Amino acid sequence: MEHLILVAEDDSHTRESLRRAMTRAGYRTLTAADGGAALDILKSEAVDVLLSDLKMPGMDGMTLLDRVRAEFPETAVIILTGFATVGLAVEAMKKGAYDFLTKPVDLGKLELLLGHALEARRLTQENRELRLRLRETAGLKPLLGRSAAMQRLRETIEQVAATDAAVLVLGESGTGKELAAHAIHYGGARAERPFVKVSCAALPEGLLESELLGHERGAFTGARERRKGRFELAHGGTLLLDEVGDMSPQTQAKLLRVLQEREFERVGGTDTIRVDVRLITATNRDLEALVAEGNFREDLYYRLNVVPVRMPPLRERVEDIPILAAHFLGSCAERWGKPVPEVTPEALALLCRYPWPGNVRELQHAVESMLVFSRGGAIAAEDLPPAIRGDERTADPAERHSGATLRDLERQAVLRTLVATGGNRRKAAEILGIGLKTLYRKIQEFRLQ
Ligand SMILES: Nc1ncnc2c1ncn2[C@@H]1O[C@H](COP(=O)(O)OP(=O)(O)OP(=O)(O)O)[C@@H](O)[C@H]1O
Ligand SMILES: [Mg+2]
Known part of the structure; x- marks a missing residue:
């Protein structure tokens, strides 16, 4: 791939000789006579390296550097300076310039420096891409959307992820509740630990309890082996209880006990098991109404609803x-x-x-x-x-x-x-x-x- 170099230099003679040298070295080269013109080019072209003079009429090199660091962090900046302003060039490096060269520019040195700058840039890019891919394979899909409601939601999720509080995700079907739960887990301190999900609606009464707490061999017909429950599997990480509004009163009582005592026994077992689990619950039902009707325990509701997160309908x-x-x-x-x-x-x-x-x-x-x-x-x-x-x-x-x-x-x-x-x-x-x-x-x- 051809790299793009931008030369910002007010002296037309220096500018031209740099352009010729860069083109000869195989780079695509654009030029600007001051900082403002350079910024215009940066806005429309993906510039790999900016070679910038410090003293230019209009916007000078230092201001240009500030703008580039803030707006085009991908572009590496090399400062060109006269002997008199070497102090300023050092200042520029503190502000994030890659390096500086004194004028008259030694073209051999410049080519070497450009090679280094491009290599360093490639490595940081590769690094970032790897990190992104790692997050993706870890299951993190971004919550897309530019609406104010979505921006607020992402902020809330970020804040909530930094805590260990129980979260209740509320929202209509298909609004992204599960995605939000993922984002909370993977955005927090437990990200490297398991994220375990149970749907409370999918399992018949009775089975949900053994699914959550596990069971010992012979605990009930069909329990041929001892099995760990989801609470145990989520140890150190996060447990998502989906469709929690559909949980039966019996299971609600069991869950409340686990949350209050932070320990439990497997179904049919006597060993006490302690786990460290962050709980996220989700439902598309109106839990408050269920509480008011007496179909959902109020004490459990308060424990689950420490932080409510509401998903806005599309x-x-x-x-x-x-x-x-x-x-x-x-x-x-x-x-x-x-x-x-x-x-x-x-x-x-x-x-x-x-x-x-x-x-x-x-x-x-x-x-x-x-x-x-x-x-x-x-x-x-x-x-x-x-x-x-x-x-x-x-x-x-x-x-x-x-x-x-x-x-x-x-x-x-x-x-x-x-x-x-x-x-x-x-x-x-x-x-x-x-x-x-x-x-x-x-x-x-x-x-x-
Ligand atoms: N903001 C978003 N950006 C990108 N994808 C989204 C967004 N919201 C939802 N999705 C996608 O839409 C689908 C439904 O999301 P999800 O399963 O999280 O919804 P839900 O609220 O849990 O639904 P249900 O109530 O039916 O369980 C998923 O494929 C999810 O990746
Ligand atoms: Mg869901």
């Missing part, structure tokens, strides 16, 4: 739909070795308009089935399942949003139109039938970006 964060759709389209296409198809603006607008009762999981399945049926070209409105395409006759927005305030509806309308126009404000204002200024005011008012 219909309340329409701005995440295009990002998620593109993500699922990309990963699914990769899995099946298909090219990633485009989505027409009309199809995207329909995806944004549909209320997604099954939330992110429903979107994922819809996108995957779109890909199965796609005939190679862009995915158009006709390719969407009928339910998502929507029947024009029932496409009355007020009907779909009964219960929403007028302000909510207005925000949704502005947001959906912006998403559908790919952020083109002029076009969005036209569609909405308002002036551009009014649109800007609404964007500010509703904090849409």
Whole structure:
């Protein structure tokens, strides 16, 4: 791969001779006569190494260095300096410059230095990629989404991950509760220890208890061997109790005892077992209502709900739909070795308009089935399942949003139109039938970006 070098130098003679030398050495080379022009190039090109003079009219080399470190951390900076300003160059290295050379530049030294800088950069990149891949194989998938609600959620998860408190993840089906539980485990001190999951809804009464606590040989018919329970398997790590709202009263009582005493016996056993487990529970049911109805123990509820984490439904964060759709389209296409198809603006607008009762999981399945049926070209409105395409006759927005305030509806309308126009404000204002200024005011008012 050809490396890109940017030379920022106000003296045209030096600039030209550097450009010629770099080109001769096999690098792609661009030049700028001051810091401002260099920044413009950095914004549009992936520059590997910036060679920058210190004294330049307009933005000088030191200011440029600050900006590059903050905005383009991938770019290595080599400072060029006269003898009189060697002190400044040392200052620049403290600020993160890779190295400096005194003028007149010894081209042999420069080539050597460039080679080192590129090698160091390659190693840091490789390192980061390895770390990323490690996290992925550890099971960490990022919670995607740029909506304010999603950003807040990621912050909450980060804070919660740093503690050892019991977490109750609440949210409709398919909102990413399990993903959030993963993120809490892998973002915390127990990341290297096991993450164990049990679904309380999947197992019949009685079996859940032995699944959680384990059992001794002969504890009940079919218990041919002694078996460790999930609490024991999660020792040192995290236990996710999914669908905890579906737990029977008996098992609730057992669980409460384990949490209070921090020890238990296997079913049919007498040995006391102590475990150190962080508990995360999740449910799509309204636990508070279950408590009020007497179907969920209040004392257990308080123990589980030390920190509640609420997953926002997808219909309340329409701005995440295009990002998620593109993500699922990309990963699914990769899995099946298909090219990633485009989505027409009309199809995207329909995806944004549909209320997604099954939330992110429903979107994922819809996108995957779109890909199965796609005939190679862009995915158009006709390719969407009928339910998502929507029947024009029932496409009355007020009907779909009964219960929403007028302000909510207005925000949704502005947001959906912006998403559908790919952020083109002029076009969005036209569609909405308002002036551009009014649109800007609404964007500010509703904090849409
Ligand atoms: N913000 C997100 N970014 C990327 N993928 C997501 C996001 N939210 C959910 N998903 C994906 O959507 C699917 C459903 O998520 P998950 O299983 O965590 O939901 P859930 O709330 O546990 O659902 P259920 O209530 O049905 O158990 C998963 O494939 C998950 O990876
Ligand atoms: Mg789940």
